[in-house]
Amino acid sequence: MTYQQLFDFIKAQQSYLCVGLDTDITKIPSHLLAEQDPIFEFNKQIIDATAQFSVAYKPNTAFYESQGAKGWESLEKTIAYLNTYYPSHFTIADAKRGDIGNTSAQYAIAFFEKMNFDSITVAPYMGKDSVEPFLGFSGKWVILLALTSNTGSLNFEELDIVDGGKLYEEVIITSQKWGNENQMMYVLGATKAESLRQIRQIVPHHFLLVPGVGTQGGSLADVSKFGLNKSCGLLVNSSRAIIYASPGVDFAKSAALEAEKIQSEMKKYLNEYL
Amino acid sequence: MTYQQLFDFIKAQQSYLCVGLDTDITKIPSHLLAEQDPIFEFNKQIIDATAQFSVAYKPNTAFYESQGAKGWESLEKTIAYLNTYYPSHFTIADAKRGDIGNTSAQYAIAFFEKMNFDSITVAPYMGKDSVEPFLGFSGKWVILLALTSNTGSLNFEELDIVDGGKLYEEVIITSQKWGNENQMMYVLGATKAESLRQIRQIVPHHFLLVPGVGTQGGSLADVSKFGLNKSCGLLVNSSRAIIYASPGVDFAKSAALEAEKIQSEMKKYLNEYL
Numbered sequence: 001m002t003y004q005q006l007f008d009f010i011k012a013q014q015s016y017l018c019v020g021l022d023t024d025i026t027k028i029p030s031h032l033l034a035e036q037d038p039i040f041e042f043n044k045q046i047i048d049a050t051a052q053f054s055v056a057y058k059p060n061t062a063f064y065e066s067q068g069a070k071g072w073e074s075l076e077k078t079i080a081y082l083n084t085y086y087p088s089h090f091t092i093a094d095a096k097r098g099d100i101g102n103t104s105a106q107y108a109i110a111f112f113e114k115m116n117f118d119s120i121t122v123a124p125y126m127g128k129d130s131v132e133p134f135l136g137f138s139g140k141w142v143i144l145l146a147l148t149s150n151t152g153s154l155n156f157e158e159l160d161i162v163d164g165g166k167l168y169e170e171v172i173i174t175s176q177k178w179g180n181e182n183q184m185m186y187v188l189g190a191t192k193a194e195s196l197r198q199i200r201q202i203v204p205h206h207f208l209l210v211p212g213v214g215t216q217g218g219s220l221a222d223v224s225k226f227g228l229n230k231s232c233g234l235l236v237n238s239s240r241a242i243i244y245a246s247p248g249v250d251f252a253k254s255a256a257l258e259a260e261k262i263q264s265e266m267k268k269y270l271n272e273y274l
Numbered sequence: 275m276t277y278q279q280l281f282d283f284i285k286a287q288q289s290y291l292c293v294g295l296d297t298d299i300t301k302i303p304s305h306l307l308a309e310q311d312p313i314f315e316f317n318k319q320i321i322d323a324t325a326q327f328s329v330a331y332k333p334n335t336a337f338y339e340s341q342g343a344k345g346w347e348s349l350e351k352t353i354a355y356l357n358t359y360y361p362s363h364f365t366i367a368d369a370k371r372g373d374i375g376n377t378s379a380q381y382a383i384a385f386f387e388k389m390n391f392d393s394i395t396v397a398p399y400m401g402k403d404s405v406e407p408f409l410g411f412s413g414k415w416v417i418l419l420a421l422t423s424n425t426g427s428l429n430f431e432e433l434d435i436v437d438g439g440k441l442y443e444e445v446i447i448t449s450q451k452w453g454n455e456n457q458m459m460y461v462l463g464a465t466k467a468e469s470l471r472q473i474r475q476i477v478p479h480h481f482l483l484v485p486g487v488g489t490q491g492g493s494l495a496d497v498s499k500f501g502l503n504k505s506c507g508l509l510v511n512s513s514r515a516i517i518y519a520s521p522g523v524d525f526a527k528s529a530a531l532e533a534e535k536i537q538s539e540m541k542k543y544l545n546e547y548l
Contacts, residue, residue, distance in 0.1 A: 022376075022377070024380070060373075060377055060380075062371070062373060062377045062378070062380035062381045062384065063377075063380050065346075065380070065381065065384035066380040066381070066383040066384040066388065067388075068346065068350060068384070068388050068389075069343050069344075069346040069347040069350055070343075072339075072342065072343040072346040073343040076342060076343055094373075096371070096372060096373050096397070097336070097370070098370060098397060099334075099336060099368075099370050100422070100423070100424040100426075101424065102296075103296070103334055103336045103337075104336070106298070106334075106336035106337050106339070106340040107336045107339065107340070109340040110336065110339035110340040110342070111339075114340065114341075114342050115342075123370070123372060123397045123399050123400075124399065124429075124430060125397050125398065125399045125419060125430060125431065126397075126419070126422050126424060126426050126427065126431070127424065127425070127426020127427055127428065127429030127430055127431065128425070128426040128429050129424050129425055129426040130424065130426050131426075145399060145400070148374070148400050149374070150374040150375065150400060150401065150403050150404065151401070151402070151403055152374075152400050152401020152402040152403040152404050152405075153400065153401055154401065155398075155401030155402050155448055156398060156399060156400075156401055156441065156444065156445065156448075157399065157400070157401065159435050159436075159438070159441070159444065160435065160436040161433050161434065161435065161436065162433075162434040162435065162436055164433070167430065167433070167441065170430065170433065171430065174429055174430075
């Protein structure tokens, strides 16, 4: 998917909502456990219910791997379903991979070739050759971790570098030499909305993937105020607040209501700031 | 597995060799492709041939994920085979995972509970809460990335921190508050053997997992000289140089010869330095 296609879809949907499919077998409604593949069944119903309010889906690989090979099949079925029925939606493999070059190339095959995700989240620690193999795929995106929404972000991401900024700023500055805004995005936690103002000076045009709105406490108003650019430039993720909005048989309907609530707010910000 | 058990096994084997199972379907001998599960068949023969010369096995998850759910099954069969037939060998899931707490907890379930690996490699970028969920399992280990063997290690790992050392040194120093040498190891690339001398001052007792000997050019002599401690304290990994020692039907025999060569050298260093 191209930058322009993503922006066009955002305008059409009046939304920059990404729904996080952190599908935990211990948290899905119990009536689904009788299904042959409860995780896929849950995802399918969540996707069908929220697609009109969202522009992106982000399965988190950990929740699938914890179910073994069967979980990996649920992941494959989920991305195949999205690619078949919702081809305009942007898909993110939230995998946070990153390894030496020949290994990252294998991860790229797994997520881009084998499953046909539009993008993958990548950890920057190991540097250029751990990221580059993901950048060789036309129309595919690397979403590099910069400043995350967890408390541990203080340990290393926010360390001050000699003759530089904070580590996450160095990550953003350095990685811009590896790829441009048509193939790279950055993860910026919503709990650090104020940081978005400075970050927008370093990356005015890039899309930012912002997790942490909802359960983790980030404010959509602040994120939008500091993060939106002329092409929207934001994908704001909500996982648990949407997919676990209700534990009952009405889970998909409740998820839709929650997604719609966020989308209405986003529509307002799009009209206000763009 | 405990620290003492690992050291005892190292003494028994007179080896600190870890064999990396980076099993690439495009590189294994062609006669195996007729097998029902060529990757597992390859691993099984490599393991049987090299077990007497090694103390650890390290499947790299990328090479399994690139084969989809079927690849994940090959990984499950490989670790089950190791746990059944070689329970004294230390097993490492080279997965380089790391995410916010509730997600890392899912990865811990995947690798420690579901597959029963002894350890997993973890990326430090996201800090404490991304690592801690892996530390709550008795007898299991976190192997934290510190200084890796690739050229990209210069980009961030070797940056100088204000009022501190290099980033990888901060990772080692800070993470020692999260766990001790009975549950944590560090990845230290063999191509930086000289750095091991300084690192040994920060972590005199910890085990270090050292990749990069062989194909990546690291010297076993230097690594051993600077890295060995009173409990050995080293696991030196070789992947491609062993498992692809021959492309023919004699691949397992060639792998054994290569492993034996490394083990003889290790035996010499163990006697010299311990």
